Amino acid sequence: MTLDIGTEVFVGAPLGAGADRLNRAFVAAVHGGKAVIRTDVGAGAWHRGLAGRRLLEDHFRALLPAKRGSDGQDLFAVLCRAQTEDGERFSDEDVIAHMIFVLMAAHDTSTNTVAMMMYLLARHPEWQERLRQESRALGTARPDYDELERLQSLDLVMRETLRMYAPVGILFRQTIADTAIQGFHLPSGTVMGVGLYSTMRMEPWWRDPDRFDPERFADGRREDLSHRYAWVPFGGHAHKCIGLHFAGIEVKELMHQILLRFSWTVPLGYEPPLGYGTGPNPTDGLPVRLRSLSPR
Numbered sequence: 001m002t003l004d005i006g007t008e009v010f011v012g013a014p015l016g017a018g019a020d021r022l023n024r025a026f027v028a029a030v031h032g033g034k035a036v037i038r039t040d041v042g043a044g045a046w047h048r049g050l051a052g053r054r055l056l057e058d059h060f061r062a063l064l065p066a067k068r069g070s071d072g073q074d075l076f077a078v079l080c081r082a083q084t085e086d087g088e089r090f091s092d093e094d095v096i097a098h099m100i101f102v103l104m105a106a107h108d109t110s111t112n113t114v115a116m117m118m119y120l121l122a123r124h125p126e127w128q129e130r131l132r133q134e135s136r137a138l139g140t141a142r143p144d145y146d147e148l149e150r151l152q153s154l155d156l157v158m159r160e161t162l163r164m165y166a167p168v169g170i171l172f173r174q175t176i177a178d179t180a181i182q183g184f185h186l187p188s189g190t191v192m193g194v195g196l197y198s199t200m201r202m203e204p205w206w207r208d209p210d211r212f213d214p215e216r217f218a219d220g221r222r223e224d225l226s227h228r229y230a231w232v233p234f235g236g237h238a239h240k241c242i243g244l245h246f247a248g249i250e251v252k253e254l255m256h257q258i259l260l261r262f263s264w265t266v267p268l269g270y271e272p273p274l275g276y277g278t279g280p281n282p283t284d285g286l287p288v289r290l291r292s293l294s295p296r
Contacts, residue, residue: 002114005250006106011063011099012074022059026104028052034276053100060096067095075102105243109167112281113251116165117157118258118288120212122266127157127214128259135259148252154259156214158251159224162233164212169197169279171235196232197280205230262290 003023008014032049040047063076070077076099083089090098121128134153143151175190186192201209205226207216216223224231234241241247266289272282 001254002107002110002250003103006103006110009246010075010102010106012072012076018059022056025052025055026108029056029100030104030108056100057096060099061092064092064095075099102243105241106246109279110247110250110254112165112167112279113158113161113247114254115282115286116280117161117251117255118264119266119272119282119286120161120164121157122264122288123270124212125265127153127212128263131157131255132259132263135256138256141257141260143253143256145249148249148256151252151256153214154252154255156217158248158255159217159231160212160214163200163206163224163231164210165280166196166200166233167279168233168235169276170195171239173239196235200231200233261293263293264288264290 003026004014004019028045028048029052030049032045032052035044035046035049037044038046040050060076064080067077067080070080072078076095079090079095079098121131131151131154134151138147138150140147149155171194173192173194175186175188175192177188179186200206203209206223207213215221229236234244234247266287270287272286273284274280275283
C-alpha cells in the first residue's frame with residue numbers, strides 16, 4: 001500500500017498489475033546492500049539485489065519517453081524537465097537512479113514505522129485507546145493537513161516509535177577534514193557509520209531509553225532537546241531527509257484510518273524478532289489480531 005501511495009504521488013500513476021513484482025524487487029535491492037560477498041555468484045542476497053535493481057531500472061526506463069514529453073507536476077516528470085541555467089539536464093540514468101531511491105525511501109521506511117507503531121500500540125492498549133478517542137474527536141475520516149496537526153497524541157507515539165525503532169538504523173558519512181571524536185583521530189576521507197538505532201536508545205540523552213514513553217516528547221519534558229542530534233530518525237543538518245514531512249503525513253493518515261476502524265492486540269508477552277533492511281523490522285510477519293469496530 002505504501003508503495004502504491006508513493007508511486008501515485010511521485011510517479012503520477014499507480015503501479016498497476018506489476019505492483020507485487022516491483023515491491024519484491026525493491027525488497028531484494030534493499031537487502032542486497034547487506035550482502036557480505038559482493039560478487040554475483042548466481043545466488044544469494046547480492047545476486048537477488050542486482051536482479052531486483054535491473055527490474056526497477058527497466059520499469060522506469062520504459063516510462064521515460066512519455067515523461068520526457070510530459071508537463072506533469074509529479075517528481076518523475078519534473079526531474080525529466082529540470083535543467084540548469086546552462087541547459088544541463090539529468091541523463092536518463094540519473095533520473096532512473098533518483099526515482100528508484102525516492103520510491104525505496106518513500107515506502108520502505110513508512111512501512112516499518114506503521115508496523116512498529118501497530119506493535120507498540122498493541123502492547124500498550126491504554127495508548128491505543130487514547131489515540132482512538134483523539135481520532136474520533138477530530139470528527140472526520142479524511143483530515144486535511146491542519147486537522148492532522150491536532151492529533152497531538154498520535155504525533156507523540158509516532159515520534160517515540162521513530163526513536164525506538166529508527167526505520168533507517170545507520171547513516172553513512174565521510175569526514176571532509178582531519179578531525180577527532182572522543183579522542184579518536186579520524187583522517188579526512190574516513191567513511192563512518194552513524195548508528196541512529198543505538199544512539200536514540202542511550203543515556204544520558206534519554207531517560208529509561210528502552211521504555212515506551214511517548215510523553216518524553218511532550219511540552220515540559222522534551223527529552224529530544226537534550227542534544228542537537230538526540231532525535232535524528234531523519235538525519236540532520238545539510239543531509240536531513242527531504243521526505244520527513246511526506247512521511248509524517250502518510251503515517252498519521254494511515255494510523256488515523258486504522259484507529260477508527262479497528263482495535264488490535266498481539267499475543268501476551270510477544271516481542272517481534274527483528275531483522276534488518278534499511279532499519280529494524282519484524283521477521284515473523286508481526287502477528288496482530290484485528291477486531292473490526294462498529295462505525296460511529
